[in-house]
Amino acid sequence: MAVGIGIMTSCAVYLLLRGRTFPLVLGLSMLSTAANLFILSMGRLRPGVSPIVAAGAEDYADPVPQALVLTAIVIGFGMTGFIMALAARTRHRTGSDHVDGAEPVSERRPEQGP
Amino acid sequence: MTHLLAAPIIVPALAAALLVILHRAPIEVKRAIGMGATVAVASAALAIFSETRSGTPLVYRLGDWPSPFGIVLVADHLSAFMLLLTASLALAVLLYAVQGWDTRGKLFHPLFLFQMMGLNGAFLTGDLFNLFVFFEILLIASYGLAMEGLEVEQLRATLHYAAINIAASSVFLIAVSLMYGVMGTLNMAHLAERVAEVRAEDVGLVRAAGLLLLGVFAVKAAVFPLYFWLPAAYSHAPAPVAALFAVMTKVGVYAIIRVTTLIFTGGEDGVMELTSPWLLPVALITLTFGTLGALGAQRLATMTAYLTIASIGTILTGVASGGEGLAAALYYLAHSTLIIAVLFLVADLLSRSRGAVGDQLHPGPPLRQAVPLGLAFLFGGATVAGIPPSSGFLGKLMILQSTMDGMMVIVVWVVILVTSVLTLVTCSRAGSIVLWNYIEPDQLAHDRPPRAGEWIALAALTGCSMGLVIFAAPVTHYTGEIGAQLTSPGSYIHAVLGSGQDDFIRPHAMDRVR
Numbered sequence: 318m319a320v321g322i323g324i325m326t327s328c329a330v331y332l333l334l335r336g337r338t339f340p341l342v343l344g345l346s347m348l349s350t351a352a353n354l355f356i357l358s359m360g361r362l363r364p365g366v367s368p369i370v371a372a373g374a375e376d377y378a379d380p381v382p383q384a385l386v387l388t389a390i391v392i393g394f395g396m397t398g399f400i401m402a403l404a405a406r407t408r409h410r411t412g413s414d415h416v417d418g419a420e421p422v423s424e425r426r427p428e429q430g431p
Numbered sequence: 432m433t434h435l436l437a438a439p440i441i442v443p444a445l446a447a448a449l450l451v452i453l454h455r456a457p458i459e460v461k462r463a464i465g466m467g468a469t470v471a472v473a474s475a476a477l478a479i480f481s482e483t484r485s486g487t488p489l490v491y492r493l494g495d496w497p498s499p500f501g502i503v504l505v506a507d508h509l510s511a512f513m514l515l516l517t518a519s520l521a522l523a524v525l526l527y528a529v530q531g532w533d534t535r536g537k538l539f540h541p542l543f544l545f546q547m548m549g550l551n552g553a554f555l556t557g558d559l560f561n562l563f564v565f566f567e568i569l570l571i572a573s574y575g576l577a578m579e580g581l582e583v584e585q586l587r588a589t590l591h592y593a594a595i596n597i598a599a600s601s602v603f604l605i606a607v608s609l610m611y612g613v614m615g616t617l618n619m620a621h622l623a624e625r626v627a628e629v630r631a632e633d634v635g636l637v638r639a640a641g642l643l644l645l646g647v648f649a650v651k652a653a654v655f656p657l658y659f660w661l662p663a664a665y666s667h668a669p670a671p672v673a674a675l676f677a678v679m680t681k682v683g684v685y686a687i688i689r690v691t692t693l694i695f696t697g698g699e700d701g702v703m704e705l706t707s708p709w710l711l712p713v714a715l716i717t718l719t720f721g722t723l724g725a726l727g728a729q730r731l732a733t734m735t736a737y738l739t740i741a742s743i744g745t746i747l748t749g750v751a752s753g754g755e756g757l758a759a760a761l762y763y764l765a766h767s768t769l770i771i772a773v774l775f776l777v778a779d780l781l782s783r784s785r786g787a788v789g790d791q792l793h794p795g796p797p798l799r800q801a802v803p804l805g806l807a808f809l810f811g812g813a814t815v816a817g818i819p820p821s822s823g824f825l826g827k828l829m830i831l832q833s834t835m836d837g838m839m840v841i842v843v844w845v846v847i848l849v850t851s852v853l854t855l856v857t858c859s860r861a862g863s864i865v866l867w868n869y870i871e872p873d874q875l876a877h878d879r880p881p882r883a884g885e886w887i888a889l890a891a892l893t894g895c896s897m898g899l900v901i902f903a904a905p906v907t908h909y910t911g912e913i914g915a916q917l918t919s920p921g922s923y924i925h926a927v928l929g930s931g932q933d934d935f936i937r938p939h940a941m942d943r944v945r
């Protein structure tokens with residue numbers, strides 16, 4: 318689990334640093350997924366038990382991280398949706414998918430045609 | 432149990448939801464609802480302020496669940512102070528916005544109210560996870576507000592701003608859950624108690640979580656080196672929105688003050704002291720870079736955005752020196768919030784009466800209402816630079832006095848005094864270019880001249896700023912009380928957790944994180 322979260326986070330950071338809006342959105346949603354998995358694992362992973370404190374229960378999972386992760390997932394979805402719409406709009410208005418709204422000079426393709 | 436504490440969150444939420452439903456209603460109806468809700472929030476803030484005067488923090492347990500299990504709202508001196516400041520700023524800014532700014536975007540009023548809800552919630556919550564939730568609410572409202580108008584520049588600036596803040600939110604979640612994993616609670620008062628009991632081998636984890644948390648707050652507060660999103664986002668946002676954002680960076684400062692005075696106080700052996708080695712240097716660098724940025728700015732709005740960063744640096748300089756410095760920093764926080772709002776609004780009025788030149792620092796056509804605009808700019812510039820007898824002067828003086836007995840005293844004095852002079856140079860340069868250098872107009876400016884309501888809003892903000900000078904004694908007495916309450920968090924913890932607190936520890940918390 319820990320290794321998975323680590324790999325996911327590093328991929329997300331790589332994508333965030335690409336400077337393109339599509340990898341940016343992808344990286345942000347990956348980062349928030351990694352954060353959600355992290356929250357879940359912070360409540361101690363206990364397979365096979367319910368997160369409810371019932372009378373006479375011997376063993377149960379901590380319900381709080383599950384509540385937290387639900388909230389975090391909802392907020393994360395909202396934010397991802399928002400930034401996706403924003404990125405699409407910026408792409409449409411500036412004609413470039415670079416986050417600065419213009420191709421950097423070093424990556425600009427040579428002019429084609431006459 | 433009074434439900435007063437929930438009002439600053441519930442009222443804007445309901446009013447904003449109503450406004451979303453009524454999005455086809457005539458603008459007058461929207462303005463009436465928006466204004467009414469803001470007035471209601473302001474009176475609730477005033478009531479909370481007077482209720483907390485006695486010194487006992489008010490606690491509201493949502494659903495009457497006993498803490499630390501339920502969600503709590505807590506209002507101590509600091510929260511009440513921030514609520515009142517936000518409400519006064521919001522009233523003035525909304526008055527300014529309803530003179531015509533609010534017609535540019537359909538959702539201005541609901542977003543404005545959602546932003547207020549997020550701000551008030553962040554100041555009132557007594558729980559780290561709810562702090563995250565309210566941060567998200569105020570951020571998503573601020574993205575919408577910053578893009579109002581949908582200019583290309585705004586979209587680009589908002590994309591950067593949103594991307595940085597969403598990434599920071601993920602880090603916030605990681606920090607919060609790491610805290611929960613080690614300490615088994617998220618209630619801030621409970622954390623304050625628990626942090627002393629953390630096992631030696633877990634100290635590193637808690638410190639890591641705390642530093643991640645402070646890093647996130649530093650992003651929100653635009654502290655060096657995490658401030659690069661701010662100038663573009665603020666200077667391209669509509670003027671009333673930018674003026675409201677003046678309090679948004681202060682949420683980050685508020686959160687830093689809250690966790691450092693409550694949770695990471697250092698304890699007996701000082702292992703939980705997280706801020707002392709770096710907060711003061713970082714604050715001074717922030718102050719320097721903000722001032723230099725303002726000096727190099729090409730537009731009035733950009734200049735003001737950099738001055739926001741500089742003000743954060745000054746406040747944190749006070750916070751870093753603790754004790755009296757905290758009180759001085761809070762006085763400066765109130766001053767800088769008001770004066771930066773004034774500067775954003777003046778920049779907007781100036782840019783509108785200069786036609787195509789806008790707020791760029793180039794000679795423009797003669798101004799129509801040069802004298803009142805000039806006076807307003809003079810007031811703003813002099814106050815932000817700290818010319819006596821302005822509130823900026825008093826605030827900086829108190830911060831300087833509070834750093835008297837530190838090791839870094841010479842560095843602090845030099846940085847604060849030199850940046851003050853540079854700010855003065857910045858404002859004089861901007862003022863002389865904008866107000867005195869005329870070119871013959873090719874075409875007359877067609878933008879609408881300042882309206883009476885806009886002048887009233889501006890006068891209210893300058894009046895509040897002058898009030899900070901005239902009533903300096905009671906205000907500093909009050910900030911002193913805030914500082915005293917913050918440095919001895921016992922009353923806060925007691926109010927939240929109550930006395931007969933059974934030492935319930937969640938079943939798997941406090942065992943080693945595997």
